Amino acid sequence: MTGNSSRLTGLAAAVAILGLVSAVTIPSGASGASSPKNSGDKGQKTYRWVDKDGVVHFGDSVPPEYSSTDRQVLSEYGVPVANQDGAKTAEQIAAEKAVKQKEEEERRKAYLAARRDQVLLDTYLSVEEIEALRDRRLELIDTQIKVTEIYLQGLRDILRRLQEEAGSYKPYSAHPKAAPIDEKLAKELANTMDSIMLYEKSLGETTQRRADVTVQFASDISRFKELKATATALE
Numbered sequence: 001m002t003g004n005s006s007r008l009t010g011l012a013a014a015v016a017i018l019g020l021v022s023a024v025t026i027p028s029g030a031s032g033a034s035s036p037k038n039s040g041d042k043g044q045k046t047y048r049w050v051d052k053d054g055v056v057h058f059g060d061s062v063p064p065e066y067s068s069t070d071r072q073v074l075s076e077y078g079v080p081v082a083n084q085d086g087a088k089t090a091e092q093i094a095a096e097k098a099v100k101q102k103e104e105e106e107r108r109k110a111y112l113a114a115r116r117d118q119v120l121l122d123t124y125l126s127v128e129e130i131e132a133l134r135d136r137r138l139e140l141i142d143t144q145i146k147v148t149e150i151y152l153q154g155l156r157d158i159l160r161r162l163q164e165e166a167g168s169y170k171p172y173s174a175h176p177k178a179a180p181i182d183e184k185l186a187k188e189l190a191n192t193m194d195s196i197m198l199y200e201k202s203l204g205e206t207t208q209r210r211a212d213v214t215v216q217f218a219s220d221i222s223r224f225k226e227l228k229a230t231a232t233a234l235e
Contacts, residue, residue: 044060045060045073045074046058046059046060046073046074046076046078047059047060047061047062047071047072047073047074047084048071048072048074048080049062049066049069049070049071049072050069051066051069058074070083070084070085071083071084072084116223117223117227120220120223120224120227121224121227124224127221127224127225130217130220130221130224131217131221133217134213134214134217134221137213137217138210138213138214141206141209141210141213142210144206145203145206145207145210148199148202148203148206149203151199152196152199152200152203155192155195155196155199156196158192159189159192159193159196162185162188162189162192163189165185166181166185166186166189169181169182169185
């Protein structure tokens with residue numbers, strides 16, 4: 001019984017030594033490596049880290065100057081049981097945040113693209129249906145553009161008449177004896193010019209909306225054709 005116990009004790013020691021040796025890897029040419037502490041306290045952690053010169057260090061805590069260095073947590077036998085990342089700089093944190101945001105944005109785009117594909121397949125049976133809806137939308141927008149243009153032309157005619165009327169008054173007239181412009185006429189001029197600017201802005205927005213609708217429907221038609229071709233190939 002005593003012989004067996006001695007052999008087991010020796011075997012355990014050999015395993016401990018092998019584990020410790022496997023954990024301590026010092027690059028060739030490195031110097032000044034500190035050794036792991038041989039502590040009987042099983043609750044105490046031992047850390048292993050490598051500095052910028054390739055020197056391996058051990059300790060029950062990591063000094064502040066190595067706080068940004070990744071390290072390993074060793075068992076009581078010197079075997080790595082966990083890895084810990086070093087403290088990150090503000091630049092590293094910002095870079096990781098940017099990567100995460102990009103990944104989230106890509107996932108969001110992929111989800112929206114898949115949802116759009118499903119809506120296309122659920123809504124239309126043919127390209128002709130998409131084209132018919134496109135034509136109706138564009139017809140409504142064209143009508144709105146035409147009405148706005150007619151109204152704008154009327155406002156410009158009114159402005160021209162008002163400007164002719166105001167031409168004999170100051171500050172529009174250069175005549176030294178010209179009377180100041182009537183307050184009512186000045187206000188009507190200002191209101192007309194404001195209305196013209198408002199409707200010109202509305203016309204520009206509607207024209208841009210027409211272009212956007214045209215592009216969107218062209219994209220929908222192209223994608224619908226791709227989806228249908230893929231479905232046909234799989235049948």
